[in-house]
Amino acid sequence: MDGANPIFVFTVLLAVILLVPPAFERLRLPGLVGLLLAGVILGPNGLQFLDHESETIKLLSGIGKVYLMFVAGLEIDLSQFRKTRHRSLVFGFCTFIVPILTGIIIGRWFGFGWNGSLLIGSLLASHTLLAYPIVRRLGVVQNEAVTVTIGATIFTDTAALVVLAICVGINRGEFTALTLINQLVTLSLYCFLVLWGFDRAGKEFFQRSRDDQGNQFLFILLTLFVASVSAQLIGVEQIVGAFLAGLAVNDVLGDSPVKEKVEFIGGVLFIPCFFVDMGLLIDIPAFVKTLSSIGITVAIVVGLIGSKFIAAWLSALWYRYTAMEMLTMWSLSLPQVAATLAATLVGFQEGILTQDILNSVLVLMVVTSILGPMITAQTATRIPIPQPEQEAIEELTPWWDSSEDPQPYPFTVVVPVQNPQTQRSLVELAALLARHEAGRVVAVAIVRGQVHMDDPQLDA
Template sequence: MFEGVTILTTFAIAMTMVVLMPKLMERLRLPAILGFIIAGFLLGPAAMGLIKEDGPVIYLLAELGKLLFMFFVGFEIDLDDFKKTRTRSITFGVLTFILPFAAGVLVGRLTGFGWNASLLIGSIIASHTLLAFPILQKLGLTQHPTVLMVVGGTIFTDIASMLVLAVTVSVHLTGFSWSFLGKEMLELAIFVPLILFGAGNLARKAIIRYGQKPELRVTIMLVVIVVCAEGARIINLEGIVGAFLAGIAVKRAVRGKFAVEQLEVTSQALFIPAFFLTTGFLVDPVVLKQSITESPGMTFGMLAGVLAGKTVAALLTGLIFRQSRPEMGTVASLSFPQMAATLASAVVGYQCINSQGVRLLDATFVNASVLIVIVTCVLGPILTERYAKQMRQDATAEAKTSSASESEVAVAPDVATERRSLCS
């Protein structure tokens, strides 16, 4: 039906949907992000077929979009504020990794997977993607202590899950080796400080020397992000971890947004929407049916493990640090979405074949992963928007109450002074 459509016409249709679909979602009181995902489904191979999922152009745009998305998540972090929530971030990070991880290992063992594959399954559902972060940006909550706690916890879950991936793949291919595990830990201990302290300073010096024009600053920042992402891949981490750390590093070294203003505009207009469009490509009714009918225990067990594990982690963290109900709801829903790291790890596990011709993970698991991605990516943003709005209302009310109390304290001495003067 659309075989004669030129690539420029396809681009125009895609960009039109990128503009219109988020607006439609907002009118339906749904997160705008869902508009991109639905547009991707309609344009993708399962519906209209206008865009091929393996096309080199869309792949490049989506890959850059994924990296830029995580870069700006990292860029929103102010390390000075982050230090204030360090204890909370570590606590939440450990809980939100360990609980889903244990659930995933249990589901893997109960559905017939070996220990090595089950450990990988646990790590896959333990990670999460901050898909709903743009909602918090829109509501002005990115510097809220609860949000900083979730973002800090994400560092732990992503790095831990990628480390488990690297170890399980190595064990499947060559057998377990303590030397390999030690090598991975050493590389990680070198890589993280190198990015946090080296990449940011390098970017600042390059911008000072060569970045007089906006287009040059965009180019410099793209190079920094891609190099950090590739550096992460060299040590068997997902590229998004490197991009995320690059965002933190650049924010630390370059105060203000002048270095990334033009890059942010370009990213929000083209690259990041392309990333969400390709997520919509995964929505395939046939695959969804197969996941439900052929492996219900795996599919619903993993889904329950994600939702229950992340929710319990949020509740325990909230009880420990006395957070409000909207804060706990925001924490849980923000950590629901399974996307970038989940799909990447699932595909790597499927493509990992040892010398006996055995895959680490089978196609059934990949299908189940797709369904989990869809459900969590739909449910997470919807709940995040709901709870985050309540959290903002509570914060606004608390600020007004605090302001009123300060005004009363300031006025009280003046009233007393006036009474004394009248009496005299």
């Protein structure tokens, strides 16, 4: 029984996902941090139960990485996103340009050329939504500041990967203005085909399949992976395609049971596997080596944290977000994992970046992967509940809580709408009774609370 046995690896992963997050949440720490630490303990530098190079780990972690971005796109309220797309662009620009300038300054300060310094800056400019499951569980995804931050991810990751392509082309002597224009045109065409084509195809398929939830579920998964693979074919990171796929099928799924199934299987299995794999990448001996280059490591970590904070502060100041909303935007944009790690490995293999930068980025990944979710877990509980929920709560205020004299309560028929097989007949019967007495019909459904339900969602 070792890391090469797929069944053994899968068993260990299931045990970690089941046991570790609840234990850390009892200690008031995010479960995601527990998954990262579990990866360190079970990885090559610990008990050696799991190996990042294992085909099973690669498969499950790769699915989890794209699934994380897919669900992020799926959860965005498109009506709200359309209203805030300009704000997402502004925050995306701020959280890209401030860190990239900071990285260029750090690179030049420590003796790197302009090409290497630009690549260091691009490493700091992107971010990974590691803490997205936290804001989703807290029920604050619809908050404008959170929506703006999620929307900005597509801008920062895409721009950072374009900069990476430019730096690699310059290093190889293959870069020209024509190749840049070609890349941008290809990317624009790809975005249009995914957003428009998958939306049309999804609506047509769902209309034809009607209540066949199994085939609808498979169609959504196929959409996710086709978009991810297609993104890689045109030289863009898979997570960009996954995010666009989530946006494309957002209207198609709505709040259907299929959407619940898609999110359930990702949140329970694939996404946690991705976080465990991130822990496996943490090389403890590499941290020891960074002691010899502690200066550039501290500069990169402090520069990233400070530049992301400045970007969030400028955007919050411009759009008048609260302090907690600003801190949530900052913490969501802190983690440097997927795109950063991929770009660092490419830059190191191309000879643009040194071993010191690679080790420093590993330290940066650990610090931001732990710090970001921890801050999000604290600040997201204190940001305002989106306005539609507040209005719904006010509408549900009982009549006897009114400050005015209560009026005689009308004849009311309460109808359970839990069972789709009986609800139509029950509503029709209730309507007949209510009309006879000039009364009203009130539908009631019992909602079962989720495990680890947090305060804002519970209050709503």
